[in-house]
Amino acid sequence: MSHSRRSAWSTYAALAIGLLALPFLLQAGIGRSWVRIIDMALLYSMLALGLNIVVGYAGLLDLGYIAFYAVGAYVYALLDSPQFGLHWPLWAVLPIGAACAGLSGVLLGAPTLRLRGDYLAIVTLGFGEIIRIFLNNLNEPVNITNGPQGICLIDSVHLGTFSFSHNHTTMLPGLTGPVQYYYLFLALTLLVMFIALRLQDSRVGRAWAAIREDELAAAASGIHLRNFKLLAFAMGATFGGLAGGLFAGFQGFVSPESFNLMESVMILCMIVLGGMGNVYGVVLGAITLTVLPEALRMLGDWQLNHLGHVIVDPNDLRMLIFGLALVAMMLIRPAGLIRSRRHQREYAGDRP
Amino acid sequence: MDILLQQLINGLVLGSVYALIALGYTMVYGILELINFAHGEITMIGAMLALAVITHLAGSGLPVPIVLLAGLLTAMAGCSVLGYAIERVAYRPLRHAPRLAPLITAIGVSIVLQNLAMLIWGREYISFPPLLPQGWFDVHGARVTDVQLIILVTAGILMLVLDNLVRRTSLGRAMRATAQSPQLAGLMGIDANHIISLTFILGSALAAIGGFLVSAYYGLAHYYMGFLLGLKAFSAAVLGGIGNLRGAMLGGLLLGVIESLGAGYIGSLTHGVFGSNYQDVFAFLVLIAVLIIRPAGLLGQNTADRA
Amino acid sequence: MTELLQIDHVSRNFGGVQALTDVSFAIRQDEIFGLIGPNGAGKTTLFNVLTGVLPPSSGHIIFAGKPLDRQPPHRILQLGIARTFQNIRLFSGMTALENVLVGQHSCTRSGVIGAILRNAATRREEAQARRHAAELLDQVGISRHSNTLAANLSYGDQRRLEIARALASQPRLLALDEPAAGMNPAEREQLRELIQQLRAGFNLTVLVIEHDVKLMMQLCQRIAVLDFGELVTVDEPERIRQHPRVIQAWLGTET
Numbered sequence: 062m063s064h065s066r067r068s069a070w071s072t073y074a075a076l077a078i079g080l081l082a083l084p085f086l087l088q089a090g091i092g093r094s095w096v097r098i099i100d101m102a103l104l105y106s107m108l109a110l111g112l113n114i115v116v117g118y119a120g121l122l123d124l125g126y127i128a129f130y131a132v133g134a135y136v137y138a139l140l141d142s143p144q145f146g147l148h149w150p151l152w153a154v155l156p157i158g159a160a161c162a163g164l165s166g167v168l169l170g171a172p173t174l175r176l177r178g179d180y181l182a183i184v185t186l187g188f189g190e191i192i193r194i195f196l197n198n199l200n201e202p203v204n205i206t207n208g209p210q211g212i213c214l215i216d217s218v219h220l221g222t223f224s225f226s227h228n229h230t231t232m233l234p235g236l237t238g239p240v241q242y243y244y245l246f247l248a249l250t251l252l253v254m255f256i257a258l259r260l261q262d263s264r265v266g267r268a269w270a271a272i273r274e275d276e277l278a279a280a281a282s283g284i285h286l287r288n289f290k291l292l293a294f295a296m297g298a299t300f301g302g303l304a305g306g307l308f309a310g311f312q313g314f315v316s317p318e319s320f321n322l323m324e325s326v327m328i329l330c331m332i333v334l335g336g337m338g339n340v341y342g343v344v345l346g347a348i349t350l351t352v353l354p355e356a357l358r359m360l361g362d363w364q365l366n367h368l369g370h371v372i373v374d375p376n377d378l379r380m381l382i383f384g385l386a387l388v389a390m391m392l393i394r395p396a397g398l399i400r401s402r403r404h405q406r407e408y409a410g411d412r413p
Numbered sequence: 414m415d416i417l418l419q420q421l422i423n424g425l426v427l428g429s430v431y432a433l434i435a436l437g438y439t440m441v442y443g444i445l446e447l448i449n450f451a452h453g454e455i456t457m458i459g460a461m462l463a464l465a466v467i468t469h470l471a472g473s474g475l476p477v478p479i480v481l482l483a484g485l486l487t488a489m490a491g492c493s494v495l496g497y498a499i500e501r502v503a504y505r506p507l508r509h510a511p512r513l514a515p516l517i518t519a520i521g522v523s524i525v526l527q528n529l530a531m532l533i534w535g536r537e538y539i540s541f542p543p544l545l546p547q548g549w550f551d552v553h554g555a556r557v558t559d560v561q562l563i564i565l566v567t568a569g570i571l572m573l574v575l576d577n578l579v580r581r582t583s584l585g586r587a588m589r590a591t592a593q594s595p596q597l598a599g600l601m602g603i604d605a606n607h608i609i610s611l612t613f614i615l616g617s618a619l620a621a622i623g624g625f626l627v628s629a630y631y632g633l634a635h636y637y638m639g640f641l642l643g644l645k646a647f648s649a650a651v652l653g654g655i656g657n658l659r660g661a662m663l664g665g666l667l668l669g670v671i672e673s674l675g676a677g678y679i680g681s682l683t684h685g686v687f688g689s690n691y692q693d694v695f696a697f698l699v700l701i702a703v704l705i706i707r708p709a710g711l712l713g714q715n716t717a718d719r720a
Numbered sequence: 721m722t723e724l725l726q727i728d729h730v731s732r733n734f735g736g737v738q739a740l741t742d743v744s745f746a747i748r749q750d751e752i753f754g755l756i757g758p759n760g761a762g763k764t765t766l767f768n769v770l771t772g773v774l775p776p777s778s779g780h781i782i783f784a785g786k787p788l789d790r791q792p793p794h795r796i797l798q799l800g801i802a803r804t805f806q807n808i809r810l811f812s813g814m815t816a817l818e819n820v821l822v823g824q825h826s827c828t829r830s831g832v833i834g835a836i837l838r839n840a841a842t843r844r845e846e847a848q849a850r851r852h853a854a855e856l857l858d859q860v861g862i863s864r865h866s867n868t869l870a871a872n873l874s875y876g877d878q879r880r881l882e883i884a885r886a887l888a889s890q891p892r893l894l895a896l897d898e899p900a901a902g903m904n905p906a907e908r909e910q911l912r913e914l915i916q917q918l919r920a921g922f923n924l925t926v927l928v929i930e931h932d933v934k935l936m937m938q939l940c941q942r943i944a945v946l947d948f949g950e951l952v953t954v955d956e957p958e959r960i961r962q963h964p965r966v967i968q969a970w971l972g973t974e975t
């Protein structure tokens with residue numbers, strides 16, 4: 062084994078040990094709530110990786126992505142809660158949720174994907190709002206979604222008799238619910254990353270990249286635009302649905318308010334920040350943007366402790382900072398972030 | 414009471430406000446092919462500014478029309494500056510960037526405006542001071558309030574003025590020339606940047622009026638109001654044919670009527686399965702339907718590369 | 721000699737502009753067929769109609785006995801017509817090799833499952849596609865740049881890469897829109913040889929638009945002349961040279 066190979070392996074080993082030990086360290090160090098925050102960060106990573114397929118790979122700006130998360134979450138909530146008295150097993154509920162989300166991705170995409178990019182953005186945004194309005198109002202005349210109150214008492218994520226929410230501290234000291242979720246989510250995030258990486262470096266991934274760079278040239282190279290755009294939409298939505306299902310089981314509660322436009326924008330921020338199309342960057346972006354607000358919250362506590370009262374509520378500042386970050390990123394490196402490096406050229410002769 | 418007529422009137426009133434806001438989308442799109450995503454938030458800021466001034470002056474003893482006018486003018490001035498600044502800072506540097514870049518910036522700007530408004534004016538609904546006339550009169554069994562009449566007349570006059578401005582004046586000609594081809598307009602001695610700035614200013618001032626009228630109509634303003642309002646106005650612009658001024662006016666009025674009739678009748682049409690709480694869905698359905706069936710909109714030319 | 725492509729009374733207008741008016745001609749199997757005409761004559765428009773980018777306003781195109789009516793671009797490519805663009809349209813953020821790999825899209829099959837599992841069949845297909853792409857880059861003479869981003873290639877190499885990308889789909893008809901634009905005389909000469917080599921090596925029929933009349937005379941077996949969207953004549957280079965309207969229109973001001 063060469064020296065560099067060996068050092069690479071030891072880096073991986075250290076990383077693996079670090080990832081495995083992380084929740085215990087956090088729990089012992091700064092408290093269990095931080096394990097939950099990291100759990101959320103992993104969920105968001107899955108979501109962002111899904112959206113990255115749509116936006117980063119295929120170049121389709123989808124502003125209603127959170128709707129697919131909502132579909133996954135509500136499917137889980139309806140099939141695993143007292144709402145209808147159903148308690149289906151995980152292996153059925155998660156795939157059904159992901160499939161429903163994927164299907165709604167196709168249903169939305171089929172009529173709209175021939176629209177030009179910016180129109181697509183607005184239509185998907187509208188779609189996201191429609192889903193939310195329906196979730197809010199489908200409590201009468203037949204109560205399906207329980208309206209704005211949302212659905213609670215959702216079964217935790219469970220495999221057979223093993224519930225991820227229950228502590229197993231007798232099995233292993235410190236093996237609490239959040240820690241178990243951490244391992245589950247970590248495994249799934251790694252799986253989604255693996256899939257995303259493999260897709261990127263494949264015939265399908267190249268077709269998406271070609272569409273992102275130049276639709277006309279892609280079509281002239283034999284790529285069926287509609288099918289490949291739909292495929293990107295469906296794959297992204299499927300990952301969104303998967304994350305949504307996990308979210309429902311993890312939280313035990315879903316309501317329409319968790320799925321508003323700002324959530325879609327947040328996820329978009331994650332992939333813009335991380336560098337669109339780059340799998341590692343996207344995960345980094347997701348983790349940063351989930352952890353940062355929590356860190357800001359500590360800033361609020363600090364003010365309370367040292368100044369006696371909260372002068373600026375960091376929660377209020379959070380979105381403001383995100384907005385500014387979006388603008389700044391685009392102004393500083395627009396072409397680098399939207400990876401399509403297509404410059405403004407004179408297309409006159411070939412333009413249809 | 415005649416329900417159909419009542420819904421029609423309500424729809425026209427709301428629609429005339431949508432039209433005012435839609436004009437801003439359409440003018441900017443006509444020149445820059447850019448969806449000014451922040452336009453809805455500019456409308457919200459307009460409403461907030463107007464309300465702030467009016468609330469402040471409400472107890473001052475000044476005559477009501479002066480108070481209202483002061484609020485309106487402040488809002489217009491503030492929004493004009495805001496629109497101008499947004500174009501300069503957030504859009505102009507990206508004029509030759511990939512298409513999605515300015516759209517993402519615009520989303521960023523919206524978030525900033527929304528959260529600034531929340532920091533300044535709080536999370537609660539702000540109510541319009543009770544200065545407005547409370548009267549109403551009867552038209553064939555339907556009730557038209559004084560406020561509704563004021564909105565209709567104001568919006569109507571503004572639309573007429575704008576239409577003439579664009580069709581008759583040299584400024585309008587310059588705008589149309591720039592929309593056709595910025596390079597050619599440049600050759601003809603028109604400063605495209607200047608025209609683009611003016612377009613943003615004009616659109617933002619109209620949005621301010623729209624925001625003011627909406628808050629007068631509902632008696633409320635809220636930091637989140639710009640989002641839905643903006644989306645609806647955008648839908649209206651697309652319905653009429655984005656880039657087309659008269660299209661935006663027509664689209665706004667139509668959308669208002671569709672929404673109002675839809676909300677009024679959806680309950681009886683679906684035997685109570687869906688109620689008027691689905692009102693907000695109509696704008697999106699219209700938007701999606703138009704984009705699929707006739708992407709150029711009602712008055713737009715159906716060129717192949719529009720959508 | 722059999723006819724591979726028939727253009728049958730094709731017209732196309734843009735609003736008031738009549739870009740093509742009732743154009744009819746046929747291209748034979750295995751020939752190098754030229755298309756010349758002044759700026760704005762409608763040459764590129766004909767390419768766009770041929771490759772499904774634009775529908776014709778009227779008329780038909782028949783390729784290898786099949787009508788191409790209303791077929792989308794990717795279908796037309798699958799049927800065997802590949803093209804390059806007058807204003808180079810490479811995937812500029814991808815390497816030269818990746819561009820050619822995209823060109824092989826229609827000759828490869830693997831989908832999502834294959835991409836994720838990377839099973840034996842997928843690996844085999846990918847390896848073969850890469851080998852083939854490398855060969856093509858070699859054939860157009862830019863193999864040393866296979867890992868360079870397309871955007872960073874020189875102008876001439878970009879044109880060659882576009883040809884390689886088009887060839888990757890194993891077309892029967894290769895349509896080149898001004899492949900020599902922006903090249904110096906030496907490069908043009910090399911390009912002529914390349915086109916002739918490729919024609920023979922790949923059993924191609926070639927349709928080429930070019931303003932360089934001298935080059936076209938040497939390269940093509942037959943040439944069609946378009947002017948203001950109308951077909952002036954189709955003939956052998958010698959006869960084109962003597963055609964009165966051609967002389968009048970622009971042989972006097974040969975580029």
Ligand SMILES: Nc1ncnc2c1ncn2[C@@H]1O[C@H](COP(=O)(O)OP(=O)(O)OP(=O)(O)O)[C@@H](O)[C@H]1O
Nearest residue numbers: 410412413734737739758759760761762763764765
């Ligand atoms: N998409 C389009 N929309 C409108 N007009 C077009 C379009 N494409 C081409 N035209 C017009 O059609 C005519 C023919 O253009 P075309 O590009 O086919 O010419 P060309 O022969 O390729 O010229 P050149 O030698 O300059 O490339 C021109 O008048 C052009 O302006």
Ligand SMILES: [Mg+2]
Nearest residue numbers: 410763764806
């Ligand atoms: Mg041309």
